[in-house]
Amino acid sequence: MYELSLCASCSVWQISQTCDPKGARVELYQIRYFLAVSRTLNFTRAAEDCNVSQPALTRAIQKLEQELGAPLFRREGRRTHLTDLGRAMLPPLQQSLEAAEQAKEQAENYGRGDVAPLRIGLSESVPLELLLPLIRELTKAYPGMQLELSRGTGSSVMAQLEEGEVELALAAMDGSIWSRIDAWPLFSEDMRLCLAVNGPLALQSSVTASDLSDAVFVTRRHCESSEAIVDALRRMNVAMSEGYSADRESDFETLVSSGAGVGFAPQSIVKNAGATVVALPVEGLDIQRTVSLFAVAGRRYSPAAAGLVRLARSADWSVSVTPP
Numbered sequence: 001m002y003e004l005s006l007c008a009s010c011s012v013w014q015i016s017q018t019c020d021p022k023g024a025r026v027e028l029y030q031i032r033y034f035l036a037v038s039r040t041l042n043f044t045r046a047a048e049d050c051n052v053s054q055p056a057l058t059r060a061i062q063k064l065e066q067e068l069g070a071p072l073f074r075r076e077g078r079r080t081h082l083t084d085l086g087r088a089m090l091p092p093l094q095q096s097l098e099a100a101e102q103a104k105e106q107a108e109n110y111g112r113g114d115v116a117p118l119r120i121g122l123s124e125s126v127p128l129e130l131l132l133p134l135i136r137e138l139t140k141a142y143p144g145m146q147l148e149l150s151r152g153t154g155s156s157v158m159a160q161l162e163e164g165e166v167e168l169a170l171a172a173m174d175g176s177i178w179s180r181i182d183a184w185p186l187f188s189e190d191m192r193l194c195l196a197v198n199g200p201l202a203l204q205s206s207v208t209a210s211d212l213s214d215a216v217f218v219t220r221r222h223c224e225s226s227e228a229i230v231d232a233l234r235r236m237n238v239a240m241s242e243g244y245s246a247d248r249e250s251d252f253e254t255l256v257s258s259g260a261g262v263g264f265a266p267q268s269i270v271k272n273a274g275a276t277v278v279a280l281p282v283e284g285l286d287i288q289r290t291v292s293l294f295a296v297a298g299r300r301y302s303p304a305a306a307g308l309v310r311l312a313r314s315a316d317w318s319v320s321v322t323p324p
Helices: 028-040 043-049 054-068 084-112 132-141 154-163 226-235 249-257 267-271 303-314
Strands: 002-006 013-017 024-026 073-076 079-082 116-123 145-152 168-171 181-196 217-220 242-246 263-266 277-280 288-296
Touching: 024 028, 024 054, 028 043, 028 054, 028 084, 043 054, 079 084, 116 154, 116 303, 132 145, 132 303, 145 154, 154 168, 154 288, 168 303, 181 249, 181 267, 181 303, 217 249, 217 263, 242 249, 249 263, 249 277, 263 267, 267 277, 288 303
Parallel strands: 116 145, 116 168, 217 242
Antiparallel strands: 002 013, 013 024, 073 079, 168 288, 181 263, 181 277, 181 288
16 A cells, blocks of 8 residues: 655655555656556657657656656557556555645635635634624635634633644733733623523612522633632622533523523623523622733734734724623
């Protein structure tokens, strides 16, 4: 069985058997010539199709056969046939040529700006809806934009940013978590207590500490403000009894709207929640979070990433965050 790999240092295809780590070095023009002869079974017609002289094509095939250690073609008078090795090499060499041509096309498209890749790490606690107006604007400027979103906790998307897996990260994190980072604070928002719209506290304008004395809480496992909320409630002599825990905002909303418990969420989450959840301030509890856009300092942006940074920094985020 034969395997193909591309040598990173010299951009030459290498062919090896699975049991033989030493591979043959193959140039793309040799692959083209081999495939042309395989298709026509005629060296003269193959040379014409490749716009080269027949001696040049023959030398290239002979060099390829030397690399592989055996003939690829067998000539019988005017007839040319593939050898067993030639038939074995035909599928992998065809695949390698197609892969090389596809890579070349993608590189050309990228150079012309026809393709604009953009990889963003988005904290689970940041609603995608906040980015949609910016994404729509970017699509107008870069019709070939290829957006890839990666969800995770705030710390995990920051780790992806550091490793270069994403270009930008959006999270409610402290920008000093590691060096060489650019942080652009976009907006700050209050944390609110979420409860079922038909719950006993839903008609109040605010909630007091005594209202929470017997409350069962639904926690958002990815919430970056969890420790601050627990500490603030403790100072108010409220023990946060965790009854349920949710990984996703949709699950948090479902649990709260069913009346299973109450929980804290930022205003941007509340605004995008359904009509079955109401959010109220808690008297004496003043906790805010700041959502920022992060990038690695000194790292070159793609055109689409640079455009998103400009749009995000100039946007009026109050419209997206403030509940109606």
